[in-house]
Amino acid sequence: MSRQSRWGLIGCLTCEWLALGIWVGGLLVLIGAVIPAVFNTFGGQDSGGFFLTKAFEGYNRFVMGALAVLCAGTWYRWWSGLQAVAVSRVEMALLLGMTVIAGIIILWLHPQAASLQAEAFAVKEEAARKAAFAAFFRIHMPVRSLYMVNLVLGIILIGIKAKRSLQRDGVVT
Numbered sequence: 734m735s736r737q738s739r740w741g742l743i744g745c746l747t748c749e750w751l752a753l754g755i756w757v758g759g760l761l762v763l764i765g766a767v768i769p770a771v772f773n774t775f776g777g778q779d780s781g782g783f784f785l786t787k788a789f790e791g792y793n794r795f796v797m798g799a800l801a802v803l804c805a806g807t808w809y810r811w812w813s814g815l816q817a818v819a820v821s822r823v824e825m826a827l828l829l830g831m832t833v834i835a836g837i838i839i840l841w842l843h844p845q846a847a848s849l850q851a852e853a854f855a856v857k858e859e860a861a862r863k864a865a866f867a868a869f870f871r872i873h874m875p876v877r878s879l880y881m882v883n884l885v886l887g888i889i890l891i892g893i894k895a896k897r898s899l900q901r902d903g904v905v906t
Contacts (some may be wrong), residue, residue: 741813742813745810748806749802749894750894752799752803753803753891756796756799757884760792760880767785767788768785771785771788783850786850793835793838793839796839797839800835807828827890827893831883834883838876845872846876853868853869
């Protein structure tokens with residue numbers, strides 16, 4: 734392997750690990766720190782809800798960047814043809830699943846949930862507000878579930894990459 738391709742692969746793997754760190758770590762921070770902080774400090778459900786919608790929109794932008802990096806890195810490793818950095822079918826399936834789920838969230842469900850949330854917060858009459866929130870939560874619950882599935886898939890992908898690193902080093906067979 735040439736020195737140039739070696740450094741290319743090191744850079745590729747570094748960027749892939751960073752993208753997975755953003756993907757998994759970003760969601761863990763939102764779930765474990767931001768959401769509780771928002772609902773324990775903001776003055777009401779409306780302002781806290783709008784803040785979280787914006788926070789998840791920012792996270793979604795990071796996810797799109799992470800997906801681009803993961804796909805490019807996977808392609809580069811496949812293109813290199815080196816067995817030490819080969820792309821397994823399981824890794825490809827996980828990345829495809831993560832991409833599809835992120836696409837469903839980012840392109841379809843999140844915009845719809847944000848719109849329904851804004852409508853619910855705008856309604857003042859109690860019965861209409863209750864109905865608007867019911868419509869919002871019918872979309873919001875699947876979005877939350879899909880975020881959790883994508884979190885688990887990202888953690889599994891990290892585990893697969895860690896195991897491959899240890900196998901390459903002869904630590905694990």
